[in-house]
Structures are given as C-alpha cells and as structure tokens.
C-alpha cells in the first residue's frame with residue numbers, strides 16, 4: 565500500500581523534494597493546491613512532469629470515504645461517519661455558529677481510556693488514526709460544505725474532541741497540527757486549535773514542549789478523587805492534583821488558554837458541594853470552565869440534570885469569579901454531541 569500524501573508535513577515534503585532533485589517550488593505548490601485551495605484533482609501543469617509522475621506513483625491521494633452524513637434538524641450540526649481504508653469507521657462533527665463552523669476531529673478509532681460516561685470509551689481502542697486520516701476528515705467536511713452549503717465552507721476552529729484521546733496518539737496529532745498551521749497550506753491560527761485530554765500526563769508534557777501556542781482543554785469532571793477515579797480510570801495513574809500542578813507550572817503565551825471541561829451528571833457531581841470544591845480548586849488560575857450537561861447515549865448509566873441545577877452550579881462558580889460557560893447542546897438529535905460519537909454511526 566502506498567503512503568498517504570496527507571501524512572506529510574511541509575518539512576517532510578521539502579526533504580523528499582530535495583532528495584529527488586525536484587524544484588524547490590514543488591513543496592509550496594503542492595501545499596497551496598491541496599490545502600489552501602483545497603482541490604482534490606491532480607495538479608497537472610503546476611509542477612514538472614517528473615515530479616508529478618513521482619508523487620502519483622508513490623503516494624496515495626485518496627481521502628476517507630463518507631459513509632453517512634447526519635444533519636441535525638434542530639441546529640444544522642453535521643455529523644460524518646467516515647469509512648477508512650481498512651474498513652474501520654470514525655465520526656467527525658461540524659458545529660455551526662453564524663454560518664461558520666468548528667470542526668471536532670477524531671484522533672483514534674475508539675479510545676483506551678474507558679471513561680464511564682463516554683460512548684467512544686465503550687468501544688475500547690481499535691487503533692490510532694494517521695495524520696492523513698485527520699487531515700482527510702477536515703478536507704472532506706470542507707468539500708461537503710462547499711457542495712451542500714455553498715458560501716459556508718468556513719471552518720474557523722479545530723478541536724480534537726471527537727473520538728479518542730489525542731495525547732495518546734501524540735505524533736500523528738502533532739503532525740496534523742503542523743499541517744493545519746503551515747502558512748503555505750491551511751494557515752490556521754495557532755490559537756484556533758484546541759487539544760482536549762482526559763489528563764494523560766505523559767502526553768501533556770509533550771504538548772507543553774512540542775506544541776507551542778496550541779490551546780488545551782482538560783476534562784476535569786470532578787474535584788473529588790474518588791468520583792474522578794470512577795469517571796476517568798486514568799485518574800488513578802495520573803491523579804488530578806498532579807495534572808493541575810503540572811499545568812500551573814506552564815508558562816502560557818498571551819493568546820493561549822486552558823479550558824476546564826466539567827460534565828454535569830445528575831445526582832453525581834452536580835451538587836453545591838461539588839461546585840464549591842471545584843471553585844476552590846480553580847480560583848485564581850487563568851482558566852475558563854466549560855460546563856457540559858451530560859449527553860446520554862444508548863445504554864448510558866448516567867443522566868442529565870435539569871437546566872435549573874446547571875444554572876445553580878454555575879452561580880456558585882460565579883462567586884469565585886471564574887469565567888464559566890454552559891456549553892449549548894448541539895447535534896444531540898443525531899448523536900453528534902460531546903461523548904456521543906461511536907464507530908457505528
């Protein structure tokens with residue numbers, strides 16, 4: 565099987581171009597064609613015939629196939645079920661805001677972290693996604709918008725909040741970010757990319773060293789260790805206090821921020837004591853809290869609290885002066901909301 569062209573960062577491509585003696589302009593031309601212009605046809609006449617023949621012979625330019633598209637009737641969220649080359653499936657979500665979109669990318673087929681509240685976790689880890697498969701999710705979603713919602717093909721934010729733990733597939737995610745950031749290609753601003761993690765500390769350390777400027781979201785979900793152990797099993801190996809202490813030591817740049825995600829689960833972590841303890845833990849940090857009312861899925865053991873409880877929880881956090889947002893539930897009618905993604909559509 566040929567390697568995918570979409571696995572190559574700008575530097576990888578430069579090295580190949582140089583090694584084979586092609587003109588230096590081949591690298592920016594290919595990035596411009598496939599990523600800035602987002603064309604999915606061969607770039608005849610733009611690069612020399614030998615260079616074109618070489619890339620067509622040795623690289624695969626195919627993108628993941630869209631198996632099914634689910635469009636929310638409620639709020640225009642779009643969920644794609646992609647079929648990958650080996651038959652595995654993953655989901656990607658486009659979340660609309662004012663005719664622009666955030667894209668929620670998957671980084672793994674399934675996930676090894678086995679969080680108790682997550683549909684993806686139930687699948688276990690099937691495999692890591694390649695860089696090309698992550699770039700492919702973006703390109704196909706963009707092309708779908710261009711064809712089906714012309715004029716709306718504006719994807720402004722990239723969040724690694726789909727299936728999988730991105731820091732557990734660090735190398736491939738890092739390369740995908742490099743391609744998104746490349747000024748000759750997608751040219752996405754670094755502050756527009758967010759990596760969400762359940763608190764996988766070895767990956768967090770690499771994120772800090774190797775992904776300067778990329779935003780972080782930490783899935784916190786309970787300030788109490790016993791409850792967090794129940795929700796997120798890796799809390800036993802990398803306890804929250806160690807993770808928070810590590811994040812506190814990081815020198816963030818001015819535009820970078822850390823979001824603490826907190827799923828509100830009915831009668832489990834949605835009471836005033838939970839809110840007080842969370843506020844005490846995060847007060848004084850330069851942090852945002854994103855409250856996510858639990859999204860149920862077939863067979864889930866937890867329930868979503870009512871909006872009054874959610875508002876009461878937020879009111880307690882407000883007393884600590886921590887900027888807190890209640891994340892609107894989008895796409896839940898097509899199981900496209902946080903934690904509802906699965907490889908079976």
Ligand SMILES: C[S@@+](CC[C@H](N)C(=O)[O-])C[C@H]1O[C@@H](n2cnc3c(N)ncnc32)[C@H](O)[C@@H]1O
Nearest residue numbers: 682725728729760761762783825858859902903
């Ligand atoms: C699916 S995860 C992927 C990123 C990473 N693995 C993580 O856990 O942060 C993205 C976000 O969805 C949240 N999530 C998972 N299951 C959920 C559910 N059933 N309802 C609401 N949010 C959920 C996670 O806690 C996390 O904040």
Ligand code: SF4
Nearest residue numbers: 675677679682685762
């Ligand atoms: S919440 Fe994130 S880390 Fe936990 S199982 Fe789901 S995808 Fe994996």
